[in-house]
Amino acid sequence: MRKALLVAAALVATPALAQANPQIDYPAFQTLTASVAPQRATRLLKFDAFKAEAAKPGTLLLDARSKDAFAAGHIAGAVNLPLTDFTAESLAAVIGANPDRPILIYCNNNFRNDAVPVRMKAAPLALNIQTFINLVGYGYPNVWELADVIDMGDPAVGWVKG
Structure with a gap:
């Protein structure tokens, strides 16, 4: 137990380690998140x-x-680009040349079903949050998010089964 506490204290006491990778900028992410x-x-x-x-x-x-x-x-008419595949190039290929194009997003947590393929995520980790932040961070400011919790079985949703 004492060893674990010493290791944890050492990690907290050495903030330079947290920024050792120049390709990861957590302070910039915090700034982006606050601005979004x-x-x-x-x-x-x-x-x-x-x-x-x-x-x-x-x-x-x-x-x-x-x-x-x-x-x-998925909802009929939706185009798929997994968040894990977001890059400047992949987003431009899907979104097109107009960075102001209206983009609508939804995620698992917009569905009350909590069943495959929309298993609910922990609320602070809902995919809409990361998707919204990433889209704005990549230069797409015209993002809109589904606010409601809906039923994928409701015909008005237009759910397309795979």
Whole structure:
């Protein structure tokens, strides 16, 4: 136990180790997250508004869940790009040349079913949060998020089974 406490204390006492990798910038992530929070708070759409926006020409309905989860089921019209595959290049290929294109997102936690393919995540780790932050961080400011908890079995959802 004492050894574990000493190791933990050493890690806390050496912040330089936390920034040893120049390709990981946690302070910049914290800054980005703080700057995105007020914008995200104004970009939550009730289901009816979400569906209406998704039907507009040029709007992208993006599903950032895994390829397997997407293949097992998704909202009709959605395009899949897993969050783990986000890069500047992959996002540009899916979103297109217009960085202001409206992008609608949803995740597992938008469904009350808590069943495959939409198993619920811990609320602070819901995929919408990371997806929203990443899209804005990559330069796509026109992101909108489904605010409601819906049932994938509701015909109004337009759920497509894989």
